[in-house]
Amino acid sequence: MEATSSNFTLSTILKTEDPYSSLMLAVAALVAIFCYFWIQGKAKSKNGPPLPPGPWPLPIVGNLPFLNSDILHTQFQALTQKHGPLMKIHLGSKLAIVVSSPEMAREVLKTHDITFANHDLPEVGKINTYGGEDILWSPYGTHWRRLRKLCVMKMFTTPTLEASYSTRREETRQTVVYMSEMARDGSPVNLGEQIFLSIFNVVTRMMWGATVEGEERTSLGNELKTLISDISDIEGIQNYSDFFPMVKDDDEKAPLSLTHVKSLLMDMVLGDSIVEESHLPKLPYLQAVMKETLRLHPTLPLLVPHRNSETSVVAGYTVPKDSKIFINVWAIHRDPKHWDEPNEFKPERFLENSLDFNGGDFKYLPFGSGRRICAAINMAERLVLFNIASLLHSFDWKAPKGQKFEVEEKFGLVLKLKSPLVAIPVPRLSDPKLYTA
Numbered sequence: 443m444e445a446t447s448s449n450f451t452l453s454t455i456l457k458t459e460d461p462y463s464s465l466m467l468a469v470a471a472l473v474a475i476f477c478y479f480w481i482q483g484k485a486k487s488k489n490g491p492p493l494p495p496g497p498w499p500l501p502i503v504g505n506l507p508f509l510n511s512d513i514l515h516t517q518f519q520a521l522t523q524k525h526g527p528l529m530k531i532h533l534g535s536k537l538a539i540v541v542s543s544p545e546m547a548r549e550v551l552k553t554h555d556i557t558f559a560n561h562d563l564p565e566v567g568k569i570n571t572y573g574g575e576d577i578l579w580s581p582y583g584t585h586w587r588r589l590r591k592l593c594v595m596k597m598f599t600t601p602t603l604e605a606s607y608s609t610r611r612e613e614t615r616q617t618v619v620y621m622s623e624m625a626r627d628g629s630p631v632n633l634g635e636q637i638f639l640s641i642f643n644v645v646t647r648m649m650w651g652a653t654v655e656g657e658e659r660t661s662l663g664n665e666l667k668t669l670i671s672d673i674s675d676i677e678g679i680q681n682y683s684d685f686f687p688m689v690k691d692d693d694e695k696a697p698l699s700l701t702h703v704k705s706l707l708m709d710m711v712l713g714d715s716i717v718e719e720s721h722l723p724k725l726p727y728l729q730a731v732m733k734e735t736l737r738l739h740p741t742l743p744l745l746v747p748h749r750n751s752e753t754s755v756v757a758g759y760t761v762p763k764d765s766k767i768f769i770n771v772w773a774i775h776r777d778p779k780h781w782d783e784p785n786e787f788k789p790e791r792f793l794e795n796s797l798d799f800n801g802g803d804f805k806y807l808p809f810g811s812g813r814r815i816c817a818a819i820n821m822a823e824r825l826v827l828f829n830i831a832s833l834l835h836s837f838d839w840k841a842p843k844g845q846k847f848e849v850e851e852k853f854g855l856v857l858k859l860k861s862p863l864v865a866i867p868v869p870r871l872s873d874p875k876l877y878t879a
């Protein structure tokens with residue numbers, strides 16, 4: 443009986459044509475919604491400053507229905523224009539804070555560094571990493587410190603990296619050999635896939651080396667020996683300055699044009715050698731290209747989301763304990779207050795400034811900053827530059843017929859190209875021996 447009577451009451455109200463009842467219903471609904479958010483807001487900023495501003499959430503689902511996971515970084519950037527560089531977003535019941543300026547990033551990653559030093563472990567992370575026991579997902583504390591020390595003091599130190607050069611060299615040579623086989627038939631190559639494979643092989647080989655304690659020294663020693671002998675072999679080939687006087691002498695008998703000299707030098711300097719990692723410091727423009735690429739397209743556009751271990755006040759706003767913190771590096775890297783022509787690809791800007799990958803300047807954070815900064819910056823830099831330098835030196839690249847190169851992005855924890863980079867390699871060195879392992 444009761445159910446019938448309440449159904450009757452509800453349907454009667456909903457169907458009523460009485461304007462006063464409709465108005466009352468609308469007002470009651472508004473009051474209920476207001477109370478819901480007032481109570482929620484009170485609960486979260488109890489005894490403290492307010493929560494950061496942000497878009498108005500729906501009950502239960504929050505802002506989730508309005509977020510597009512394919513373009514989250516750009517969507518956050520657009521919302522920031524309205525709500526400011528410290529913005530709250532409701533992901534269902536979870537509160538997220540989006541940080542979008544160098545000043546706010548400094549507050550979170552430097553001023554309050556220990557509080558914000560956890561990574562926010564998603565459920566899938568727990569499954570993939572035996573419950574979040576790995577370095578990436580371990581909470582800030584003793585276990586994480588132990589793992590981090592292993593990385594920073596053992597695996598990725600300059601001497602270890604120098605010692606394992608032959609591994610990187612072998613893998614890069616394998617990649618060049620593979621590309622030259624593809625070039626023979628004019629076949630296109632998925633560059634992202636191949637570079638990933640090469641880097642993956644290097645990393646796994648290095649990891650294995652680093653865990654075999656007893657044999658580690660011997661194997662690393664052997665590698666170093668190979669490295670030194672490789673370098674001296676190459677230096678023998680590369681001593682191009684010896685050729686300069688000869689050109690001068692010949693000049694008097696049969697004049698050589700500047701183009702002849704240049705092409706001869708190209709053959710001597712570039713054509714008859716391969717790229718070695720020791721050449722990388724002499725390629726400042728390539729370094730600038732890497733920096734500019736990571737500015738416009740940072741690999742982790744929102745870093746790995748952080749989580750604060752206690753409630754704190756940032757820039758006058760309360761950030762409740764266990765919020766998910768997105769540092770929108772993608773937006774920071776395109777902030778017109780800090781970058782001229784921020785959307786233009788201009789590697790030259792990095793020849794003129796002294797920005798590096800170490801996260802000391804909060805307008806440029808491709809590897810993060812502070813305690814959770816990437817543990818392998820040195821190695822990542824070497825791997826990327828060595829691969830790119832080798833592939834550019836060994837081949838010209840052309841687009842498959844009817845295709846264009848595009849840089850449109852697809853958002854994920856790791857930013858990807860929407861369409862893979864596929865290109866046809868065309869060998870550019872005259873000596874076929876330079877395409878062997």
Ligand code: HEM
Binds near residue numbers: 815818
């Ligand atoms: C261009 C290549 C790379 C970029 C741009 C990059 C960038 C990053 C970023 C942004 C973070 C998170 C920082 C934060 O959340 O605050 C990170 C963490 C990390 N990266 Fe890299 N990374 C690269 C390559 C590598 C490689 C090759 C390795 C190792 C083989 C590596 C190992 C790590 C580790 C272990 C962490 C977690 C550190 C921690 O939680 O304490 N990264 N990286």
